[in-house]
Structures are given as C-alpha cells and as structure tokens.
Amino acid sequence: MKHISDSELAELLFGEAGADLQARWAEHQSRCPACHARFNAWRGARASMDRWPAAPSRARVFGRSSVGAWAAAAVLMLGLGLAGGWWVRGQGNQRDISRVRQELQADWDLKLAQARADLASEFADQLDDARAEDAVWIAAALQSLREDNAQALARVSGGLQTWVADAQAHFQEADSHLRRFEETRSPEGRVPVP
Secondary structure, three states: OOOOOHHHHHHHHOOOOOHHHHHHHHHHHHHOHHHHHHHHHHHHHHHHHHOOOOOOOOOOOOOOOOHHHHHHHHHHHHHHHHHHHHHHHHHHHHHHHHHHHHHHHHHHHHHHHHHHHHHHHHHHHHHHHHHHHHHHHHHHHHHHHHHHHHHHHHHHHHHHHHHHHHHHHHHHHHHHHHHHHHHHOOOOOOOOOO
C-alpha cells in the first residue's frame, strides 16, 4: 500500500487538494490508520497554531537608502555565492557520484536477486501445479485404459470360450462319426455300402 505523501497531506489540510486526491484520501484513510493519525496530528497542530496571537510587526523605517549601494551588495553576494558553489561542487562531486553509484548498484543487485527469487518460486509453484494436473490426467487415462482392456479381454475371452465350445462339439461329432465308421466296417476292412 502506498502512503499519502507529506505534500499531499498538506494539500488536503489547507483545502488545496484536487478531486482525485480527495477521492484517493477518502479510500486510503479507511485502510491506513498510520496516515489517518498523521493527518489528525497535523490538523491538531494547525488548530493550536491558529490560536496563537500574531507577533507584532518590527518594521523600522530607515532614512534614505541608496539603490546603487543595495545593487552593488546584491551583485557582490551573488558573485560570492557562485564562486563558493563552484568551489564546493568540485570538492565533493566525484565522491558523491561514486557513493551514489555504489548505493544504486547495491540496491539494483538486491532488487534483481529478489526478482529472480520471486520468479523461481513462482515457476516452481506453477511447475508443481502442472505436475499435479498431469498426474491426475495420467491416472484417469490409465484407469480408462484398464477398463477398456478389461472389456476387450472379456470379449476375447467370451469369444474364445464360444470357439472352444464349438470346437469341442465338432470334435465330439467327428469322434462319434469315427466310432460309427469303426462299427460299420467289416472285418476285412471294407465299408459296406448301404
């Protein structure tokens, strides 16, 4: 959750916030007691400051001042400020740049490692889910195959039993014909013609 910034709280406190910020604040304060407490503390501080009396004005009226003297003083101060800025900038600029670069690199490395760990974890979870789905599908397919094989085996077994029964009946009939043939044969080995 992103907290409301200090500048946004100030806009809300002084009535300068736009409609979108007011809508976001209305939603956010109900879910974030920390921001709500900060806003109430600011509101209380403003109310207590409004009760203080204003300090009396201490303006003094000087005699005539020279515009030229003030302009010269302003130019002198501007020149000193620019010279001091150039001097200070040259002193710490390189150290600051290398320090900031190191901090950014460390932060980037940390975030990259976290992103890699998150992706690896998410991938492992998805892979486990896919394996579980595959295992369920394979078990169902194997069960269906077992049932189909059992039905096919039952049909083949029934067909074989019928064929065996028919073959036994034909063998018995053939055996019976052979016995009759043996009985009707003459002792010389001839078969009498009817």
